[in-house]
Amino acid sequence: MSPAPSVALRRAVVVDDEEPLANVIAGYLERDGFEVQQVHDGAEAVPLLREIDPDLVVLDLGLPGLDGVEVCQQLRTFSDCYVIMLTARAKEVDTLRGLRVGADDYMTKPFSPRELVARANTLLRRPRRAPAPVIEASPVIVIGSLTVDPESREVRVGTEQILLTRTEFDVLAALARRPKTVLSRRSLIDEVWGPGWVGDEHLVDVHVLHVRKKLGGQAERQRFIRTVRGVGYRIGAGT
Incomplete structure (x- = not known):
């Protein structure tokens, strides 16, 4: 049997100015069935994200131009996609900044690309939109x-x-x-x-x-x- 269409249609965007790292992340995601695009500048990321409406964004906090917080703030005005924020600093303030603007999870560099893919899959198991009721609606x-x-x-x-x-x-x-x-x-x-x-x-x-x-x-x-x-x-x- 061919794989389910929902797997093939999973779209991810990697936004990181470290191109070698972005290539590694993209490679792992592609091997797991994602269709991946990369962008290495915050200002260029926003119009791309608006255009392709991804399911997942892997977003570096320390981007040139617009930083990851600003990108995430703008992203949340038009998309409910899942966001995993990457930071090179383990300080709590960096974590708070990323999550405060709507990131769903974060990872501190260096990290395991396999773990990132596992976390992405865990997020995507949750429905992006409310499912249609099968028998009766869940009570308010x-x-x-x-x-x-x-x-x-x-x-x-x-x-x-x-x-x-x-x-x-x-x-x-x-x-x-x-x-x-x-x-x-x-x-x-x-x-x-x-x-x-x-x-x-x-x-x-x-x-x-x-x-x-x-x-x-x-x-x-x-x-x-x-x-x-x-x-x-x-x-x-x-x-």
């Missing part, structure tokens, strides 16, 4: 003034619609499906990124922080997602 989750609709992937606080990235939505939905249950970082990683994901589990903390900021102002950030020190996170009951 209402917790106080917070409404989470898994089918439309919409979130509201009261009547206000909250715009989340796909990863932010998946983290929130995982918690909302189990109100009052404390979920560890590892549990959230297994559900959102997949059990094969390896890396820094504090990635969860960054995405939770961003969700909190979008759900409310400074005084309200803890009232939906609560931290259980030393254990993990839960959706609060007193919303």
